Amino acid sequence: MVVGVTLPTKTEWRAGVLRARRAVPADLRDREAQAICRWLPGLVxxxxxxxxxxxxxxxxxxxxxxxALAELGVRVLLPVARTDEDGRGLPLQWGRYEPGTLVAAEFGLREPPPPWLPAGRIAEAEVVLVPALAVDRRGTRLGRGAGFYDRSLILAAPDARLVAVVRDDELVDELPTDPHDVPMTHALTPLGGVVPLAGTGT
Incomplete structure (x- = not known):
């Protein structure tokens, strides 16, 4: 870190990444989505x-x-996001993915219909694909700030792969971090594929 240089805050990072994502042409976004799918056989x-x-x-x-995950023969669980009476994000519940069954949900999301599994069932997952705005090479993930994943990832199995899914230029050298941030073990990007992050080996 350079003395006297103020690093961007999480809020500033979020604004910058979201602005850049909105500028990505639809055809490039589609190509990147297809590229991400091609890396899955090496991950699961x-x-x-x-x-x-x-x-x-x-x-x-x-x-x-x-x-693509389902075709690889894995059991896919999807998050169900809810808040408490104060609007605070609760640990995510999970629902089994079945093609064609997703329903509209809060926050503009889509989720599986009930029955749902309790938050602690994330511990059954060998791999957790985590939405992120950015991730750094130390494993610090930048989310949207609602806290759903921070409160959920602490329940994951100690040996689970926690994989931040980002665009290639969203894998950066350093992000601001807080004590409650759960470090990612890997990043998944369209061109770079599955990238181990600091201290995770392979």
Whole structure:
């Protein structure tokens, strides 16, 4: 870190990444989503449980990623986001992905219909694909700030791969970090594929 240089805050990072994502042409976004799917066979194997998510808006990836996972023979769990009476994000519940069954949900999301599994069932997943605005090479993930994943990832298995899904230029050298941030073990990008992050080996 250079003395006297003020690093951008998380709020500034979020604004910059979201602005850049909105500028990505639709055809490039589609190509990147297809590229992400092509890396999945090297990340997961049949019989595993994988926690994934349904990309929304300008998030990297597409719903085709869920079908690609299912075709690889993995059990796909998707998040169900809810808040408490104070509007604070609760740990995510999980629902089994079945093609063609997703329903509209809060926050503009799509989720599986009930029944849902309790938050602690994330511990069954060997791989957790995590939405991110950016991730740094130390494993610090920049989310949207609602706290759903921070409160959920602490329940994951100690040996689970926690994989931030980002565009290639969203894998950066350094992001601001807070004590509650759960470090990612890997990044998944369209061109770079599955990238181990600091201290995770391979």
């Amino acid at each position: 194997r049949g019989g595993q449980t994988v926690c994934a998510y349904v990309p929304v808006g300008s998030e990297p990836g597409s719903s085709a990623l869920l079908d």
